[in-house]
Amino acid sequence: MGYTVRKLLESEQFPKMKLLCGEKGLDLEVKGIRIIEIEDMERYLTGGEILITSLQVYLSCSDREVEQHFEDLVKSDISGFIVKKRKEYDPTGRRLSLLEKHCKKYEIPLVEIPGDLYYWGIIRHVMMQVFDKDTARLKYFKITHDNFNTFILKNNGSSNTASDIIKFLSIMIENPVVLYYGNLNCMVSTNLDNSKLILSDEIQPYKPNIITKFQYMKQMKGSRVQYVVKFAILNEVEIYITITEENRELIELDYMAIENAIINLQYGFLSEFAQDEVKKKYQRDIIHNILNGLLSSKEMTEAAAQLGMKESDTYRVVDFHTITKNVQRKYTKEQLHEVGVIEGELMHLLPDALIYRNMDQIVMIQQVDSNQTELEYQKEMEEIEEVIQRSILYRKKDTDFQIGIGKSVEGYQRLKESYYEASQAIKYIEIIRLVTGDKNKSVVHYSNLGFFQIFGKVDDMTELERCIPETLKKLYLYDDEHKGELITTLQMYLRNNQSIKKTAGAMFVHYRTISYRLEKIKQISGINFDNANEVLAVSNGLIIYKMLKEIE
Incomplete structure (x- = not known):
């Protein structure tokens, strides 16, 4: 004898199953298992199936129509029914009573399962009992494929598709499932863990015993096995x-x-990405025109309304720049792809901001939080820069990520001013790095540049050489010829407010050594340290010379 409903009940795999009627049919052979997905399911049966339903499919049917469908089903040589009792689909119990009446009439087993018991464990168990391994795989692939497809058709590429699919998969396999972006940030999770994905050093390739075109990996998460695809x-x-x-x-x-x-998920994302690309292109054109002042006042008002901006609010523009570290500073296709990845990371980190990308440049319009100080905002941007830079290093890319911050402006009509400052701040970052010696400086607020804005306006940096005092040039020439340390001593002396003691401590030499060098500096250059204007000119000259040397 083949597999029967009696064997299913006696297996005690599902102790909450309860036989309602049809005891005489318990030994009918089960030749398959199907979910009742459409009202006229009888048209697609081959005989011997056990059918699963929550009666949801009959919500729009009249009692007479439901009764006719039940009559047709029980005449289709089925082996039984499994019903999940759901009050929202059968509030009066009328539909279940109709099904029970027909099952009694034709001696078909009717089994009830509680609302918290999912179909998929039952389906897997029955298929493994009824079919050989290969056939079970094909049958299960088909039934899961049909069920996942309903989410694609229902959502039509909406942002809910991925969430619905992941939650449904978790129900099917009775384990938590999490979906992550390429930067390892969580996209959708079926449990409370929304943290970043950690790929351990011990992660190993894994090959499931099926034909697959996807890359499986296996690692331990605590004491439990975790599969990463x-x-x-x-x-x-x-x-x-x-x-x-x-x-x-x-x-x-x-x-x-x-x-x-x-x-x-791939089909769903393709549809969603296509819609997003159209939306992003339209939004990109609007933002570009706003920031570059290409719209009339009326057009500006209409464009801002489409972006949800109000003239009564305060905004700032932030320019995110990605600089390739190769000599040519030209972007390959792979590097431009990396810019796209960074754009996605920024959109994840700053979900409420308007962000658009133009080749290697990513620009953000953000409403200003009146409760946040400029210093706090600077710190927030520095933290974001650190997060992005860590992700870049994790991906083993050679991108220099920079952030330029423009001023806050009231309304959207003056966004062009903030955008100009943000762009200029990016331009000045290299100068700030040269002057401060901090090559990792990557976040600059235009309003904090002050004196250094002057240097940024000079396109040909070598023109700055004429701003170096002749007295200072003599010192550089002397140091070059004698491999001396007069310039270094002068820099430290001015940095320490002309204190010989502090300069000696900073350079780890005796104060008499510093005194001797200062006398030598005066002798060669004729610098008058009591003249504030001359000291300022020398200080600026030191900065300019350092910049020119770095450029060389």
Whole structure:
């Protein structure tokens, strides 16, 4: 005798199952298992199936129509019904009573399961009993594929698609599932863990016992096994999905569900990306025109309204720049792709801001928080720069990420001013790095530049050489010929407010050595340290000379 409903009940795999009627039919052979997905399901049955339903599919049917469908089903040589009792689908219990009446009439087993018991464990168990391994895989692949497809059709590429698919997969495999962006930030999670994905040093490639085109990996998350699957959208955007064995170990049929989930995620993302690209291009054109002052006052008002901006609010513009570290400073296709990845990271970190990308440049319009000081905002941007830079290093890319901050302006009509300052701040970063010696300086607020703005306006940096006092040039010439330290001593002396003692301490030499060098400096250059104007000119000359040497 083949597999029967009696064997299913006696297996005690599902102790909450309860036989309502049809005891005489318990030994009918089960030849398959299907979910009642459409009203006229009888048209697609081959005989011997056990049917699962919550009666949801009959919500729009009259009692007479439901009764006719039940009559047709029980005449289709089925082996039984499994019903999940859901009050929202059968509030009066009338539909279940009608089904029970027909099952009694034709001696068909009717089994009830509680609302908290999902179908998929039952489906897997029955398929493994009824079919050989390969057939079970194909059947399970088909049934999971059809169910995942409903999310694509229902959502039509909306942002809910990924969330629905991930939650449904978690129900199917009875374990938590998390979806991550390529930068390892969490996109969708079925549990409370929204932290970044950590790929351990011990992670290993894993090959499930199925035919797959996706890259599986396996690692430990605490004491539990975690599977990591990497896939791509359009061969460019990387996505990760993780399944952690918290409740039970995965079996082969679970991998069929995972495969179908990923395939449908790819379709869903393609549709969503296509819609997003159209929206982003339209938004990009609007923002470009606003920031560059290409719109009339009326056009500006209309454009701002489409972006949700108000003239009564305060905004600032931030310019994010990505500089390639190769000699040519030209962007390859791979490097431009990296800029796109950084854009996605910024949109994740700053979800309320308007962000658009133009080749290597990413620009943000952000409403100013009146409760946040400029210093606090500077610190926030520095923290964001650190997060992005860590991600860049993790991906082993050679991108120099910089942030220029423009001033706050009231309303959207003056955004052009803030954009100009943000762009100029990016331009001055190299100068600030040269002057301060901090090559990692990457966040600059235009309003904090002060004196250094002058240097940024000179396109040919060598023209600045004429601003170096002749007295200082003599010192540089002397140091070059004698391999001396007079320039270094002069820099430290001025930096320490002309204190011989502090200069000696900073240079780890005796104060008499500093005194001797200062006399030598006066003798060669004729610098008068009591003349404030001359000292200022020398200080500026030291900065300019350092800049020119770095440029060489």
